[in-house]
Amino acid sequence: MSKRILITGGAGFIGSHLSERLLREGHEVICMDNFFTGSKQNILHLTDYPGFEVIRHDVTVPYVMEVDQIYNLACPASPPHYQFDPIHTMKTSVLGALNMLGLAKRCKARILQASTSEVYGDPMVHPQPETYWGNVNPVGVRSCYDEGKRCAETLFMDYRRMNGVDVRIIRIFNTYGPRMNPNDGRVVSNFIVQALKGEDITIYGTGKQTRSFQYVDDLVEGMVRMMDTEGFSGPVNLGNPEEFTMLELAEKVIEMTGSSSKTVFRPLPLDDPTQRKPDIRLAKEKLGWKPHITLEKGLEKTIAYFRSIL
Ligand code: NAD
Numbered sequence: 001m002s003k004r005i006l007i008t009g010g011a012g013f014i015g016s017h018l019s020e021r022l023l024r025e026g027h028e029v030i031c032m033d034n035f036f037t038g039s040k041q042n043i044l045h046l047t048d049y050p051g052f053e054v055i056r057h058d059v060t061v062p063y064v065m066e067v068d069q070i071y072n073l074a075c076p077a078s079p080p081h082y083q084f085d086p087i088h089t090m091k092t093s094v095l096g097a098l099n100m101l102g103l104a105k106r107c108k109a110r111i112l113q114a115s116t117s118e119v120y121g122d123p124m125v126h127p128q129p130e131t132y133w134g135n136v137n138p139v140g141v142r143s144c145y146d147e148g149k150r151c152a153e154t155l156f157m158d159y160r161r162m163n164g165v166d167v168r169i170i171r172i173f174n175t176y177g178p179r180m181n182p183n184d185g186r187v188v189s190n191f192i193v194q195a196l197k198g199e200d201i202t203i204y205g206t207g208k209q210t211r212s213f214q215y216v217d218d219l220v221e222g223m224v225r226m227m228d229t230e231g232f233s234g235p236v237n238l239g240n241p242e243e244f245t246m247l248e249l250a251e252k253v254i255e256m257t258g259s260s261s262k263t264v265f266r267p268l269p270l271d272d273p274t275q276r277k278p279d280i281r282l283a284k285e286k287l288g289w290k291p292h293i294t295l296e297k298g299l300e301k302t303i304a305y306f307r308s309i310l
């Protein structure tokens with residue numbers, strides 16, 4: 001049955017893919033965004049769907065409407081963007097979650113929070129299961145994002161316990177794909193843009209730190225499954241457990257783009273986690289979900305996208 005679904009942050013990278021998927025399934029989608037890091041370009045192709053609606057609004061301010069489901073994605077996700085105005089980032093996570101939970105409570109909507117692997121901080125347990133409480137600096141430059149997301153998780157669980165709100169929490173690990181903002185500052189977009197322009201590939205620190213990269217289509221499948229699964233609130237990790245060093249990623253991008261770019265080393269940002277890899281046993285068990293797209297396949301599609309826009 002067709003549902004009315006609110007996606008906050010719907011004009012962003014992940015939000016635009018999720019909107020597309022839900023519209024294709026025949027749902028009404030309301031995209032709420034303040035266009036801080038998202039863009040109209042990301043959702044332009046969706047305006048042909050009669051069920052698509054866009055609202056320019058900041059989630060830190062209350063909003064009243066009637067919906068069946070809410071995906072709460074509003075929040076800048078790349079370190080340069082979330083550190084640009086750290087206080088507003090914290091407000092977005094905390095007040096945004098509060099307002100959307102209040103909305104969900106009033107109209108009895110199911111609500112999913114886009115949390116993050118950053119709740120594990122610089123993890124001492126590897127790979128990271130959902131039962132690990134994390135190692136987060138509460139007063140550092142990444143804290144506005146990490147602690148904001150942790151606080152949002154707390155609010156979600158307390159609205160569930162106190163008010164019976166039907167909540168879902170997913171912890172998203174590094175995700176990439178078409179429609180990432182070329183100026184986003186995240187590693188996959190930086191390396192591809194640099195390689196295509198023949199500029200130096202900037203490796204922060206030694207490049208031996210690791211991340212596990214998930215292609216956006218795999219994530220969207222997991223998000224929809226989590227929203228539509230009965231009786232399981234999470235939190236649940238959604239990520240691709242294949243782990244790479246940034247040096248390996250740079251090498252792959254140079255090879256796949258046929259670029260003549262050279263790698264250069266730059267200082268490591270403060271509190272940059274040394275390793276990250278999801279334990280996805282819970283997602284497999286509860287959602288029957290696992291990622292299918294390898295880094296190679298996903299990079300192919302992402303490189304093709306950046307070639308088309310640069
Ligand atoms: P993005 O920056 O492309 O999208 C975020 C969207 O939220 C943008 O459209 C932005 O304009 C909007 N937004 C920001 N602040 C807002 C506010 N106060 N009110 C209304 N809209 C606001 O990032 P993304 O990669 O698409 O991330 C989407 C969500 O997924 C974020 O919550 C992010 O924390 C989470 N996440 C992403 C990743 C990843 O690797 N991409 C990893 C973990 C978690």
Ligand code: UDP
Binds near residue numbers: 064100106
């Ligand atoms: N809220 C909202 N839209 C709604 C209902 C609530 O934005 O449709 C906001 C509300 O303004 C408040 C927050 O959500 O800031 C939490 O609402 P709740 O009803 O849980 O708490 P209260 O308003 O009683 O403090």
Ligand code: UDP
Binds near residue numbers: 205209246
């Ligand atoms: N990174 C890098 N070069 C860049 C951008 C990022 O080496 O041009 C590194 C960064 O220091 C981190 C990793 O790549 O160790 C992933 O960074 P990103 O910002 O994409 O994600 P996050 O740190 O939030 O996982």
